[in-house]
Amino acid sequence: MTTKVSTKLGHLGRCRDLQPSFVNPPVWRGSTVLFPSLRSLLSKDQDYNYGRHGTPTTRALESLLKELDGPLAHGVHLTPSGLSAVTTAVLSVMRPNDHLLVVDSVYQPMRAFCDTVLARMGVEVTYFDPRLSSGIRNLLRPQTKAVYLETPGSQTFEMQDVQAIAEEAHRVGAFVIADNTWATPLFFRPLEHGVDIAIQAATKYIVGHSDALMGVIAANSRAWTAVHDMHSALGLSVSPDDAYLALRGLRTLELRLKQHERNALTVADWLEKQPAVAQVLHPGLPSHPDHALWRRDFSGSSGVFGVVLRPSPFPCAEALFDGLQLFGMGFSFGGYESLATYVTTEGLRTATPWSDKGHLIRLQIGLEDPEDLIADLSAGLERFEAARECAA
Ligand SMILES: *Cc1c(COP(=O)(O)O)cnc(C)c1O
Numbered sequence: 221m222t223t224k225v226s227t228k229l230g231h232l233g234r235c236r237d238l239q240p241s242f243v244n245p246p247v248w249r250g251s252t253v254l255f256p257s258l259r260s261l262l263s264k265d266q267d268y269n270y271g272r273h274g275t276p277t278t279r280a281l282e283s284l285l286k287e288l289d290g291p292l293a294h295g296v297h298l299t300p301s302g303l304s305a306v307t308t309a310v311l312s313v314m315r316p317n318d319h320l321l322v323v324d325s326v327y328q329p330m331r332a333f334c335d336t337v338l339a340r341m342g343v344e345v346t347y348f349d350p351r352l353s354s355g356i357r358n359l360l361r362p363q364t365k366a367v368y369l370e371t372p373g374s375q376t377f378e379m380q381d382v383q384a385i386a387e388e389a390h391r392v393g394a395f396v397i398a399d400n401t402w403a404t405p406l407f408f409r410p411l412e413h414g415v416d417i418a419i420q421a422a423t424k425y426i427v428g429h430s431d432a433l434m435g436v437i438a439a440n441s442r443a444w445t446a447v448h449d450m451h452s453a454l455g456l457s458v459s460p461d462d463a464y465l466a467l468r469g470l471r472t473l474e475l476r477l478k479q480h481e482r483n484a485l486t487v488a489d490w491l492e493k494q495p496a497v498a499q500v501l502h503p504g505l506p507s508h509p510d511h512a513l514w515r516r517d518f519s520g521s522s523g524v525f526g527v528v529l530r531p532s533p534f535p536c537a538e539a540l541f542d543g544l545q546l547f548g549m550g551f552s553f554g555g556y557e558s559l560a561t562y563v564t565t566e567g568l569r570t571a572t573p574w575s576d577k578g579h580l581i582r583l584q585i586g587l588e589d590p591e592d593l594i595a596d597l598s599a600g601l602e603r604f605e606a607a608r609e610c611a612a
Contacts, residue, residue, distance in 0.1 A: 222386070225288070225406060226474055233284030235276050245279040245467070247460045248275040268494040269447060273452075277460040281467045284424075288404075289418060292411040296450045297437045302401060302421020305435025306330050307337070310368065312450035313395045316342035318365035321389075324571040325373025327399060347571040350378035353420040357388045361506045369415070370399040371408075372510070374553075375563050375582065377526050378503040379510035382517065385572045386414025392517065395443055401425075401554075405438075406477055407520035416443040424554025425522065428469035428476055432462040441444055453600055476556070476587065482525030483593070484585040488525055496601045496608075498578045501526030521583040524553045526563070533610045537562065538609035540600040541581075546593055547600075553584035553593070558593055560584075572602050 235245035251271035255261040268274065274282070286296040293391040309335070314320060322334055324347040324389060348359055360367075368391040371380040381476055386396045398410040401421040410418040420426065422434035439447040442535040481504070488502040500507070504521035514521070529537065541549060545559040545589035563580040585593065 222605050228284065228287050229470055229472075229474055232287055233280040233470070238276055244475040245277055245280045245464075247375045247464045248277045249460055250275055261354050272455065272457045275460050275463075277467075278458060278463045281463045282472075283469055284467065285342035285436055286438065286440050288406070289399045290405070290409045290412055292440050293418075293438040294441040294444040295439060295448060297447060297456070297490055298422075298463065299435035299451070299456050300458055301433045302419070302423050302435045303329050304456060305419040305421065305437045306399060308435075308450055308454060308456065309397050309419050309437050309439075309447065310338070310366070311454075312417070312446040313366050313397075314338065314341070314343050315365070317344075317363065319344045319346065319361050319363040320366050320368065321345075321356065321359055321394075322368040323350050323365060323370055323373065324348060324569050325378050326368065326370050327374055327486065328568075330368070330370075330399075346380055347569075349572045350380055351383075352374075353381040354384040354388055356385050357391075360388060360392045360394065363393065364389070364394045366395040368397045368399075370401075370505050371397060372402055372514075374399075374402055374524065375526065375568065376580070377503060377508070379513045379517075381513060382410065382415060390414065400404050402522055402524060403518055403520070404473065404477065404522070406474055407522065408518045411438065411440050413517060416440050421554075422466050423552060425473060425480075426479060426554075427462075427466050428473065428555065428556065429465070430552065430555030432465045434458055434462055434466055461536075477522060479522065479587050480585060481521050483587065483590045484521065484523040484525060484583075486590040487583070487585050487593055487597070491597070493529055494598075494601055496530055496604050497527055498530050498576070499528040501528065522554075525583060525585075527581045527582065527583060528576050529578040529604065530608070532579070532604070534579075536604050536607040536611060537579040537581070540604040543603055544596055544600055546588060546596040547583070553582075555584070556587045558584060558588060576590055 253268045274402050282296045286293045395416045397417045398415040400418050404425050418438045420436045422436045492500045502525035547558045559583045565574050
């Protein structure tokens with residue numbers, strides 16, 4: 221019966237079998253699970269056997285998340301942060317002397333993990349042009365164990381042709397891993413485009429209220445055993461309180477995403493017309509170089525995008541940021557409130573250059589009235605222009 225996503229978000233993951241009366245599942249706390257007999261203690265197929273392996277609250281969340289990633293999701297694991305979902309997914313398939321291809325626009329902490337932990341493990345990492353598409357075949361080697369994607373990149377917003385890349389990767393037997401934090405499965409279902417392991421920072425849109433950290437790994441049947449074994453071996457678990465918050469966030473995910481989308485497009489459209497702005501990096505805008513790819517594969521856009529300002533000395537960016545009233549200055553995104561961050565372009569790329577000389581800022585457009593947000597940005601751009609004139 222629960223076929224449409226809005227209905228699933230309202231009805232699944234409610235533990236109706238364990239407590240039929242209240243609408244929401246309780247926060248089930250527990251490490252130890254007691255068994256009625258020695259036989260059941262030693263049995264391998266109880267529903268619950270130890271808190272680290274899951275409680276009714278975390279299982280409720282997993283079951284709803286698995287539905288969202290679609291029928292190709294063989295299983296879902298929760299991790300204590302988005303970054304731990306990234307690193308667990310990668311560790312689950314990489315062995316010493318393997319080769320890993322990573323998109324050059326990748327989330328910076330993933331790059332740090334590659335350059336430290338994976339390097340120490342003897343894994344060779346090659347970063348590739350985010351717009352390479354099937355040209356990736358020239359970089360694939362017999363030792364290539366996985367290709368890592370993030371589309372769009374959460375700092376510079378290039379999109380990848382996931383299907384074309386997955387086809388090439390699978391030809392040499394490599395896994396495809398994709399970070400789907402920006403779109404969530406409501407706007408893009410990676411497993412249906414050839415991805416084997418899809419991860420999300422649930423911290424962002426799923427939790428949605430800037431009050432908990434969590435990661436999600438969804439794997440297809442080919443990758444599931446590897447992911448499951450690594451997740452167990454690392455001893456990862458999430459608190460039932462955070463699982464409850466993520467479940468609560470999911471109930472309004474579709475509504476919030478649609479509002480983030482509308483608000484972000486309104487603000488992005490306005491920014492494109494401002495003389496202080498050199499470029500707006502939003503795949504949902506027709507001016508974006510990957511707009512056609514976004515239209516082909518995605519059913520919506522979220523609330524995060526980049527803005528390149530006209531080249532100017534650093535104090536001009538300071539003048540813009542330091543007087544913002546509604547935009548908080550801080551990392552992360554996906555909460556109900558708007559945020560602005562400054563992206564440091566130094567060391568951002570190693571395979572493809574980032575040649576824009578202007579300051580790169582990233583905006584998360586929250587659920588506030590977009591007119592108020594535009595007024596805040598408009599005042600910011602006036603301060604920016606005034607500082608630029610002084611500097612000239
Ligand atoms: C935030 C983020 C992560 C990491 O999530 P945390 O919960 O902060 O560890 C990973 N990937 C992307 C694209 C992100 O935006």
